[in-house]
Amino acid sequence: MKDNEHLDARRPIISIEEIKSILSDFKIGKKPLAKLLGWGETTIIRYIEGDIPTIEYSDKLRAIYDNPYYYYDILLKNQENLTNVAFKKSKKAVIEKLMNSKIHIITQYIINQMKEEVTMGEIQTLLYYMQGFSLAFNNEPLFEDEYYVTANNIPYLNLYESLKLRGINYLEIEEDLLSDNDKVLINSVLNGFSWYGMKLLNSMTSYERSLLRISRDKENHKIIAKETIKIFFKDIIMNYNISSLNEIFRYSDEKFHEFRKREAISI
Structure with missing residues (x-):
């Protein structure tokens, strides 16, 4: 979906690079992140390929990008959506980011x-x-x-x-x-x-x-x-x-x- 009827030009939509940064910083794949957030399995893949997120989804991704503690809270609450290996890997990554000094x-x-x-x-x-x-x-x-x-x-x-x-x-x-x-x-x-x-x-x-x-x-x-x-x-x-x-x-x-x-x- 290249055009998004819900898009509000006054609110910045999260960029592809920022989404990639989330994946890299928190050591989580595209499909696992979508599952963690309760979205369709290919949602993040589509955004990386150029689809424009809805404001609701963009705001959620931006909150994660801006605040690792928000991501950590989601990770703990929705850990059953991930494999044990994926959960532990991402948990280790976010804690390392939080404890940055x-x-x-x-x-x-x-x-x-x-x-x-x-x-x-x-x-x-x-x-x-x-x-x-x-x-x-x-x-x-x-x-x-x-x-x-x-x-x-x-x-x-x-x-x-x-x-x-x-x-x-x-x-x-x-x-x-x-x-x-x-x-x-x-x-x-x-x-x-x-x-x-x-x-x-x-x-x-x-x-x-x-x-x-x-x-x-x-x-x-x-x-x-x-x-x-x-x-x-x-x-x-x-x-x-x-x-x-x-x-x-x-x-x-x-x-x-x-x-x-x-x-x-x-x-």
């Missing part, structure tokens, strides 16, 4: 470990402490993303926008995406900080941010450089007598009592 892998690990009982704000704060203690103990960052200084205290803005799009949901990830050393550090921070609510965590990070020197990146955005965070956290482990990752809890525990005393005095 280490900060995303760590975030998913946090979500899984906390059984989805974590907010986007808590994730941002936990990542900051994980980065800080990694720099202090290992002299290297846990992930490459910069800490941006923003009015609403969202340092890892790209991640935040991604979570807004996909939500906080369990997602199975491969065990070897993180090293054993990474997991020890991450779990130590979770054990030390996840007990406390956002009130304490906000108080701690607001206080710490006031002590940290703000610099600029190449695009002139305000950041707190990794070297600045490293120096600050090395002082923390020295001042709070933290000699190993298993003792990270000492800092959060002492800060909890410190802020409780401040509140009691102010009352």
